[in-house]
Amino acid sequence: TPCPIPRPFGGAGPRPRVALVRGVSEGSFLERYRRGAEEMADDLGIELVTWDARGDPGALPDLVRAAARGGAQALVVDHGQGERLRSAVEEVLAQGVRVVAFDTAIDHPEVPEVEQDDFLIGHVICTRLAQDTAGRAAVIHVTADGFAPLARRERAWEAHRWRHPGLREVARIEANAANAAADAEARVGQALRAHPETTAILALWDEFAEGAVRAVERAGLRGKVRVYSVDVADRDIRRMREPGSPWVATAATDARAIGRLAVRAAAALLAGAPVERHLLLEPRLVTRELLVEQGITGMEALVQALPSLGESRLVWPAWMEALLISRGR
Ligand code: SR1
Incomplete structure (x- = not known):
């Protein structure tokens, strides 16, 4: 039997809107995180909008509120300071907005936290x-x-x-x-x-x-x-x-896998599916020796050499896989 795809995915209505609310965006690793999040959003038919505090943790609570006012149904908040963010997060949760944290200790039962262990x-x-x-x-x-x-x-x-x-x-x-x-x-x-x-x-x-x-x-x-x-x-x-x-x-870990996992967690919350509180990615040791001996010159070759760095197995409800297939991904 075909797997039913829950609202707000798969229907004829507007695309679900998710905001990436970024505390820190500097550097190659966090740039790759953004690209991973964008790819996953694209795969799932999500409109992804970005708000960026550019390393200023004081700016993040207002960006969380602004993202909710801007119509985001779910937020992925990264690199915030839990105690400074908590009231803004509670406000938007009370408005029905779903929240996922990455590298942020929100410590709220409704907020799954993505972490690299x-x-x-x-x-x-x-x-x-x-x-x-x-x-x-x-x-x-x-x-x-x-x-x-x-x-x-x-x-x-x-x-x-x-x-x-x-x-x-x-x-x-x-x-x-x-x-x-x-x-x-x-x-x-x-x-x-x-x-x-x-x-x-x-x-x-x-x-x-x-x-x-x-x-x-x-x-x-x-x-x-x-x-x-x-x-x-x-x-x-x-x-x-x-x-x-x-x-x-x-x-x-691979930042691409983090971005993809964070967006899947937001999508699962939007569909009303349960998501574990702590979503841990498994880190690996990468040595200079390994890179030189195996001729690894970039991330794609590294993921091939260490496959556990690749796509996480976390948060893959059956409907999500069916949605990807229906979208030709
Ligand atoms: C300012 S915190 C920087 C860390 O965030 C990401 O999780 C990366 O692992 C980076 O080390």
């Missing part, structure tokens, strides 16, 4: 750092304040420092999320001058890693300081593959 991401990259250095390293740690994924990754770093007392944090940098790579480059450069004993940099966002790599190269420290990071994108792969690159490993 950030404790695990932190664990995976810190394990590699500890293994490569036999548990002894002088580490510059680059993060930013006020972002749930970074706070979770940092917890893993704290646990690893407890586990390996020889991992010493010589500097903790809180870089500016609105100007991430350039700010990280400048501040890592200063930290390298202040701490010439540094042997590793732990950068909890690939934008910070990009800045850290430039700082290491500028300081002529290739071969002495290694960079460990989170996230992967085409630009990162190119950087990691450069001869003698200090960027040796990153722990990541």
Whole structure:
């Protein structure tokens, strides 16, 4: 029997409208997230509109309200600060608007949260750092304040420092999320001058890693300081593959899969389908060695080599697959 496609999908009416309300949009990883969300919306016949706070968490609550006033039936909100956002989210929920969070701890029973399993991401990259250095390293740690994924990754770093007392944090940098790579480059450069004993940099966002790599190269420290990071994108792969690159490993999911999952979760809520509260994507370790040895030059080849980075199996109700088939996708 054919699978019925629920309203507001598949009928003759106007396309359902979903808003991507972005706290942070800077960098290759989050650009790939946007493209993934757009593709999934297109596949499902959703009109996707974007609102962008450009790294200013204070602007996000008003954008949530504006997106609802603009007619969005569901929102995907990323990189907000839960306590600052909660009342705006509760207001729009009360108006019947559905909400999905990505990298935002809203902590509301009606709001599913998409996450890259950030404790695990932190664990995976810190394990590699500890293994490569036999548990002894002088580490510059680059993060930013006020972002749930970074706070979770940092917890893993704290646990690893407890586990390996020889991992010493010589500097903790809180870089500016609105100007991430350039700010990280400048501040890592200063930290390298202040701490010439540094042997590793732990950068909890690939934008910070990009800045850290430039700082290491500028300081002529290739071969002495290694960079460990989170996230992967085409630009990162190119950087990691450069001869003698200090960027040796990153722990990541594919941002495209995140964008696609977030939009499917919004679509499922719109159709009245249940969605799990915590939608966790599985991260993988990507090493420079793997990229060079397997000749991987971009994200599509990386996903082929590590298929668990590809499309998530989460939130695929039967009607959604039927809808895609009916739309020739
Ligand atoms: C400012 S938070 C940056 C992080 O958000 C995305 O989840 C990426 O993983 C990035 O590391």
